Amino acid sequence: MNDRIAAKEYYSIGEVCQITDLKPHVLRYWESQFSVLKPTKNAAGNRVYRRREIKLIQLLRHLLYGEKYTIEGARQKLDQLRKQGKLAKASRVALDSETVRDVRREVDSLVEVLGSV
Numbered sequence: 001m002n003d004r005i006a007a008k009e010y011y012s013i014g015e016v017c018q019i020t021d022l023k024p025h026v027l028r029y030w031e032s033q034f035s036v037l038k039p040t041k042n043a044a045g046n047r048v049y050r051r052r053e054i055k056l057i058q059l060l061r062h063l064l065y066g067e068k069y070t071i072e073g074a075r076q077k078l079d080q081l082r083k084q085g086k087l088a089k090a091s092r093v094a095l096d097s098e099t100v101r102d103v104r105r106e107v108d109s110l111v112e113v114l115g116s117v
Contacts, residue, residue, distance in 0.1 A: 010048040013039075020057050030060060033071050036078060055091040062094035 013024050020027075027047075031037050037056055039047045049057075063074040081087045 010042070010050065011054060013047045013049070016049045016054055016057065019054060020061055022057070022061065027057065030057070034060065034075060034078065036082070055088075059087075059091045059094040066094075 011019070013027060016022075016027060017024055031039070034056075037053060037060070039049045039053050042048050059078075060074060063069040063077055064071070069077060078087070081090045
């Protein structure tokens with residue numbers, strides 16, 4: 001796989017938080033704000049996410065934090081992308097952007113550590 005999402009069927013909210021670098025309360029809030037984000041619940045009543053939902057979360061994270069959209073603006077953008085059939089492509093682009101951001105942060109940390117040696 002080319003992305004950071006491990007290959008398995010379902011992911012717990014904790015795993016999704018690690019993958020997306022978000023807190024559980026943020027994910028729960030986004031579920032209330034974006035009708036397309038509806039993870040199922042397992043027999044114990046815990047949220048379980050599929051890869052599709054994780055990619056959608058990564059797109060939302062990119063729109064809200066990277067592109068600085070408001071919640072309403074991100075909702076409109078998702079609707080626009082869905083109607084145009086570009087939601088999957090936008091999710092991949094967001095994942096690439098987030099990956100670059102993560103790598104850049106790691107490199108900056110390494111440069112800082114090496115600079116202090």
